[in-house]
Amino acid sequence: MISTAGLSLFLRQTIGAFHSTGAVCPSSPFLARAMVAPLRERAGGRRLRVLEAGPGTGVFSRQILAHLRRGDELDMVELNPRFAQWLREWTDGLDKRGPEARVHEQDILRFQSDARYDAVICGLPFNNFSPALVDSIFQRFADLTRPGADIVFFQYLGIRRLKGAFVGREERERLREVGRVIDGWIAKHGRGVERVWLNVPPAGAFRLKK
Numbered sequence: 058m059i060s061t062a063g064l065s066l067f068l069r070q071t072i073g074a075f076h077s078t079g080a081v082c083p084s085s086p087f088l089a090r091a092m093v094a095p096l097r098e099r100a101g102g103r104r105l106r107v108l109e110a111g112p113g114t115g116v117f118s119r120q121i122l123a124h125l126r127r128g129d130e131l132d133m134v135e136l137n138p139r140f141a142q143w144l145r146e147w148t149d150g151l152d153k154r155g156p157e158a159r160v161h162e163q164d165i166l167r168f169q170s171d172a173r174y175d176a177v178i179c180g181l182p183f184n185n186f187s188p189a190l191v192d193s194i195f196q197r198f199a200d201l202t203r204p205g206a207d208i209v210f211f212q213y214l215g216i217r218r219l220k221g222a223f224v225g226r227e228e229r230e231r232l233r234e235v236g237r238v239i240d241g242w243i244a245k246h247g248r249g250v251e252r253v254w255l256n257v258p259p260a261g262a263f264r265l266k267k
């Protein structure tokens with residue numbers, strides 16, 4: 058459960074950095090649970106490496122870590138320095154005998170790693186990005202993962218159509234094109250969606266398989 062301080066930080070970033078934050082409040086624990094579904098299916102004793110893009114105040118990160126064990130690794134890549142600082146303070150206090158959790162204050166597109174991840178959990182606000190950027194981010198996820206890896210991202214249900222009704226032609230076309238790019242990745246790699254009504258606004262956790 059997120060603290061009052063976490064909620065207050067998130068709301069300040071929603072106002073001060075809306076383009077990159079792209080949400081009015083942190084995701085609910087119900088959406089977080091849907092986002093980590095692939096981690097519940099782990100088989101055997103193999104170590105897991107998980108990449109999280111756009112952790113914010115760590116709603117998904119907490120659920121991810123709850124499914125990891127000693128020897129597993131979580132890399133959190135967060136662009137906003139305030140969120141990154143928040144996450145560092147939180148991870149500094151974690152039990153060092155548990156899984157390793159690292160915070161990278163960076164743009165996900167610039168993030169480099171020798172690791173090939175088993176799963177990507179993505180909290181990025183795609184609707185605020187250009188279609189070309191959205192496509193590059195999915196391509197980056199594909200490059201950073203091993204074959205068979207899961208990539209999970211969320212979209213607010215019906216939000217592009219709703220927003221489209223209140224914006225100009227150019228913005229409507231951008232939103233449409235973002236939708237086409239995402240649908241293209243879903244058409245090639247989609248493995249289903251879990252709809253979560255207990256979230257503000259309701260959202261779908263979409264799963265892709267590399």
Ligand SMILES: C[S@@+](CC[C@H](N)C(=O)[O-])C[C@H]1O[C@@H](n2cnc3c(N)ncnc32)[C@H](O)[C@@H]1O
Binds near residue numbers: 079083112164182
């Ligand atoms: C919609 S918020 C989601 C936060 C959290 N995962 C949640 O669901 O409550 C989007 C997050 O993505 C981060 N972000 C946006 N663009 C990014 C980028 N290019 N690279 C890394 N993080 C980014 C924002 O700073 C913010 O923390």
